[in-house]
Amino acid sequence: MSPAASQAPATLHQQIKADIENRILSGDWRPGHRIPYEHELMRRYKCARMTVNKAIAALVDAGLVVRRRKVGSFVAQPVIQSAVLGIPDIQAEIIARGESYGLKLLSRRIRSPRGEPPEEKILAGKGILLDLKCLHSANNVPFALERRLISLATVPDAATADFTSTPPGTWLLGHVPWTEAQHRITAINADAAIATDLQIKEHDACLVLERWTSRGDEKITFVRQIFPGVTYSLIADFTPKGM
Amino acid sequence: MSPAASQAPATLHQQIKADIENRILSGDWRPGHRIPYEHELMRRYKCARMTVNKAIAALVDAGLVVRRRKVGSFVAQPVIQSAVLGIPDIQAEIIARGESYGLKLLSRRIRSPRGEPPEEKILAGKGILLDLKCLHSANNVPFALERRLISLATVPDAATADFTSTPPGTWLLGHVPWTEAQHRITAINADAAIATDLQIKEHDACLVLERWTSRGDEKITFVRQIFPGVTYSLIADFTPKGM
């Protein structure tokens, strides 16, 4: 349904969908406005009801339209309050900027969870952890400091992976399918250790991105990435669903 | 497509969709795995091809499946690298926490764009701006400092709205339909002015959320919200599209 926008007016139901979408997004049909009956539309486009139905169903999916039986189809209230946040694959991002990517593995340990730092609820008792610390750099300037815990119970292969050349995030993306992730974004003041690693001044503002990733009930990994606040910013784009 | 999850196994194509989805998400069918032919599935579920087709089409939409003509349908590679970020309606958020919401309008001016601060590209030459500064608080503790510019050319009603009781964001959400938004998230050190307004120490880390909102080509508004880093964090949830 997504492949619109380009130059292919393509199929009938896509065209009907696009037509209605335009009316809505142009503000022509305001929220609450009744969309023509399916029978009306099948006459207008000289097609079967299933075709009209498919078009409108897609709009319902996209959240632009609400339908009620016997009553009709209406332009939805725009209660849309969400944006799509790109999850950075740091290596890819740096290379995309045309800068040179550097990775330094600061520490690597295999250990059992200590339990008390809340991140370690990852394993909730079972299995052992791969505990990594690494520094990403762009053009030899520190870019992000990463602390990562990987559940070896869920991802045993990680124990033998080489994280001195491939960043853990990139490796995991290619090896482990995941179904859920939760993110937390905060700002902190750099403490002495962070300041040293990132080559910034102590107390400088940093952006912190924390992510828990899991597949079903199994926790896969936790990351905390610390970016120098001045250098880095996260970008989130929004367009209504389904466009 | 979304209303799954609950207790209604409901319609046939939803059930077929759910079945396949489970196989994929459980890891049973790995990326690249070939999904049974439509004819196979119509025999298995004793239904018409259109029904099977609808189910698989939904999975394609959701990004879980890729189809190629004559070749077949396959479990997609999980290249999914995005999360849904909730855009905070600060008032709603504070009230949802059971705290008392307070709003203080610090300044309000109507002026023409100065042009040089990049935010003001909003108006790109035409029209005048409503320039607001306000402070959100929770239980009388400063929560966020907001700087907002509204294009009066696009939203003339804003000139007469009362922003001493209704926060501009909430007002705009209810009055102006929008189609696009762009966000930028950074960390900064509080300067003297920010520190005073938010009642934190100078140089403390703050989370900055900037958002440009527009409808089609018309720019609607720009906001910069500054949160005390220690107090506040943005949360982004992810589950694969279409679930």
Add this chain to the structure above:
DNA sequence: CATTCCATTATGTATAGACATAACAAATCA
């Protein structure tokens, strides 16, 4: 032996008709 051509296959789109279902309104009955 390479190239062209064709039948086969699986998906992509569309149709027309059928029955189910929810909501509303008008008519009916207590």
Add this chain to the structure above:
DNA sequence: TGATTTGTTATGTCTATACATAATGGAATG
């Protein structure tokens, strides 16, 4: 008058069928 029934309507789902289209492998041809 108020509650219940009934009919109508618009959407929801499904079927069976048809033709289009893209990729594939093998056969025919140069």
